Amino acid sequence: MLKQVLLGIFDAMVILTIGFIGALFFLFTTVPSGDLKANWSPAQTTTLYDKTGQHILYEMHGEENRKVVPHEGISDNLRKVTVAAEDDAFYSHNGFDVKSIFRALKVNLQNDHISQGGSTITQQLARNVYLTREKTIKRKVKELLIAIKIERSNSKQDILDYYLNTVPYGANAYGAEKAAQIYFGKSAGELALDEAALLAALPKAPTYYSPYGSHRSELLLRQQAVIQRAADLGLITKEEALEAKKENTLAKVQDFKSKIEAPHFVFYVMEELEQRYGRDVLDAAGFDVITTLDYDLQKLGERIIEDGVNNNVKKYGGSNAALVAVDPKTGSILAMVGSKDYFATDIDGQVNVTTSLRQPGSSIKPIIYATAFEKGLQPETRITDARTNFGPDGSGRDYIPRNYSGTFRGNVSMRQALAMSLNIPAVKTLNYVGIDNAINMAERLGIDTFTQRQRYGLSLAIGGAEVTLLKETGAYAVFANDGVRQTTTSINKVINSDGTIDYANDPANGKRVIDAEVARKVSSILSDNDARTPVFGPRSPVFIEGRKVAAKTGTTQEFRDAWTVGFVPSLAVGVWTGNNNNAPMKGGADGVFVAAPIWHSFMVKALESVPEESFIAYTPVAKEAVKNIDKGSDKDVLEASLPSGVKHKKNIINDKRPKGWSKKEWDAYKKSIGL
Incomplete structure (x- = not known):
């Protein structure tokens, strides 16, 4: 019996071997010659x-x-x-x-x-x-x-x-x-x-x-x-x-x-x-x-980046800048200026800064607040901006962030906190929603660079992790597109040599990644010029006369990076300024002073032929509902999430009248926001 089985296996192997060799021989005779x-x-x-x-x-x-x-x-x-x-x-x-x-x-x-x-x-x-x-x-x-x-x-x-x-x-x-x-300008020999x-x-x-x-x-x-x-x-x-x-x-x-x-x-x-x-x-x-590039916008971006850097390098020591423009409705990259001059070796011009990892500063904050709104908090939710000790940060030191101005504004709404880019409320908000949830939100919006979650602490809320300009601009584009994400792409169509279509991008493949109400709340705050005025002034570079635009600036420590990212429903634009070698710029090189003017100049020109667009308003909750969330109209709803034993110092409101404001204007504004 065993002998018969072995003979059968042997016969099968012989047949398979002959078949395999025959197939190879057939292929060998049919493939082209080696001439x-x-x-x-x-x-x-x-x-x-x-x-x-x-x-x-x-x-x-x-x-x-x-x-x-x-x-x-x-x-x-x-x-x-x-x-x-x-x-x-x-x-x-x-x-x-x-x-x-x-x-x-x-x-x-x-x-x-x-x-x-x-x-x-x-x-x-x-x-x-x-x-x-x-x-x-x-x-x-x-x-x-x-x-x-x-x-x-x-x-x-x-x-x-x-x-x-x-x-x-x-x-x-x-x-x-x-x-x-x-x-090398020579022959191969x-x-x-x-x-x-x-x-x-x-x-x-x-x-x-x-x-x-x-x-x-x-x-x-x-x-x-x-x-x-x-x-x-x-x-x-x-x-x-x-x-x-x-x-x-x-x-x-x-x-x-x-x-x-x-x-x-x-x-x-x-x-x-x-x-x-x-x-x-x-x-x-x-x-x-056929790429997605808008030739006119690209040339506009190149000119404005060059002019902006020429101005910044004199005033602030910023030798480079980058810009990217995205269509929120399709994900198309309309313009990509990776540096002031691609061929300038003295600034590493070949490096595409739009795809390079940099710290975003406060420009990451809208993602933190979007996470909070998804959890039921509201732009009207009250939060205390005061000196806060968040406990050990993992380095053996207590984490006590400060606002850029060095002052505090006391009890404010989340709208005011984000619009004025207050750091303490942003960190408290991240502490409340949880770092993992905030990273999950970032990933849904298309930011996939926060890969080592265990490394990140509460400083994530104010730019303590790296992101690319392209991906953050793409995330803002989701807010502009009412919560629907279109994967950013550089290719519209690929046509074969015979004229047939090999590939075509389909904008219908967009995916809703956040609720429309969440996107609308973020857009509402970022486009609220009155809310950001106490810090940025009424006519800052993120304000465009006669047009509603949403924008957020960001600045990193020692002025190494300055950002401005903003949008209207049909266009999202991000700008970075700094030095490719990570050298700090001069003091005062805030995002609003070095990146925002570039962003402003580009947006004004780019939108000249675009009809004015309005952001869809979110549905506000009843005042009583906000009180229920806050457990009292003036109580900080995030207080309970702070580490045990943490106490605020006395709330300090900066009552100094901003430069350029009359006393009447300042008093009227304070009254309008309840200060």
């Missing part, structure tokens, strides 16, 4: 446009931006470091590397999808020349079989030369010759070792590692690793590696001379496209990409 000269065809150009399709922002060239050079036109340095970076077994395998395949297979099984290919240089060449970019098992098998044919039909020298003439290096450069010209290593570092992720992008430090780390790997493999000497590592290669990189509009936005789009399609597809597909 590279006869089968190589260049990639098509992918073009990025503004939202109208009229303005070309950037072209990802195929044939038009490739120059094929012979073997002698390519530096030996580049060959060596390319093998080290992409395929260190290149000279010993027959087209595929078993170790790499099993390593990639392990990763793919862990991820439950094909994320790594384990491809050799020959396999990459087979894919570039013969195959589509789809990530399927069948394509991988074909790739492997074609690689074997290529190895049989071509020398290693020819294979590497073809690879170096086809591989994309970013910045529209396809092939080593064009890459060397664009980046003239590349020094450090320059060659920088180029060899790029093909893995050309957009991410671009020397013109936001990840230059990561590029240098990869370049150094490539040099070291080449030395470890014996392709270069240790002395050569040491000398190459000492070179300041980025200083040799030329300014990007190809036509590019809105460069920070373009690189952001390219990263979004890479996430959607993968690098290989973008390198050859010939897409027409």
Whole structure:
């Protein structure tokens, strides 16, 4: 019986083996030949446009931006470091590397999808020349079989030369010759070792590692690793590696001379496209990409940022600024100015500050109050602004925050507290709603940077955690859109080379993340110029004559960051000012003085042709209901949530008349708010 079972298993294995070999043989006979000269065809150009399709922002060239050079036109340095970076077994395998395949297979099984290919240089060449970019098992098998044919039909020298003439290096450069010209102003045959290593570092992720992008430090780390790997493999000497590592290669990189509009936005789009399609597809597909960029708003933003920085650097020592504009109803990024000047290396202009983590100061407060309103508190809820000890903050010291002015305003409403940006009420509100609940609110609004919850304390209420300008502006856009969140996007449509639509953004995919009443309460407070007047004055830069706008400023410690984020129902705009190296600005560089004027100038111009819009009013609760919430009209409802034994000092109301106010105006205002 056992013998029969074993014979049956053996027969089945023989049949399966024969079938597998037969299938491989069939595929082997049907896949193209390895004749590279006869089968190589260049990639098509992918073009990025503004939202109208009229303005070309950037072209990802195929044939038009490739120059094929012979073997002698390519530096030996580049060959060596390319093998080290992409395929260190290149000279010993027959087209595929078993170790790499099993390593990639392990990763793919862990991820439950094909994320790594384990491809050799020959396999990459087979894919570039013969195959589509789809990530399927069948394509991988074909790739492997074609690689074997290529190895049989071509020398290693020819294979590497073809690879170096086809591989994309970013910045529209396809092939080593064009890459060397664009980046270093020389031919591929003239590349020094450090320059060659920088180029060899790029093909893995050309957009991410671009020397013109936001990840230059990561590029240098990869370049150094490539040099070291080449030395470890014996392709270069240790002395050569040491000398190459000492070179300041980025200083040799030329300014990007190809036509590019809105460069920070373009690189952001390219990263979004890479996430959607993968690098290989973008390198050859010939897409027409209709982005979300409003060309006129982008140019307006660039001019205003430049003017604003020129003013700030003189008065306050702020050498940089950034601006982003979002359509709340669609999530479309309409303008993205990542720095004063993308090409200014003295301010790290390539860094896109709109996507960089910075502390937001008080501009985070609306999210804290939105959490409170969701829990049933109201803009009319009373809260005490007084010196408060919140107990140990985790560092061994008691947390006793202070208001920016150094004074306190006593019993105020939540409307007044948020509008005047009072710190003590904001911290008390966070203490009441809970840090986890506030972070949950932030995440629903699209802020996903508060990842280590255990690290955050009550200082979160006044900007003690990092966020990006783009994500915070997107969160404000939810308030503008009545509680419905549209995922921010830079792409409207992707059109194939044959004219068919490959992808189209659908604004109908918006999701309600907070109740409309909560959004309306926040919008009501942020657009209440009377409520913020005691601190900011009646005609501050967040006030626009003849138009209702909602806005909030923010300033961090030592004036390292200054923010203004605001909106109308059809447009949300965020502005950051400061220094990329995190150096403090001069004293007095508040958000209202350095960021708000930029925001104001942009909003005024951007809204010139937009009809005046009104915010939908929230439904106020009955006065008796507010009293019930407060347990008495003047009692601080948040008092009970404070640590045991905490007592306020005597309430102190700042009764000093603001500069520019007459006594009559000030007395009338105090009476109107019950002071």
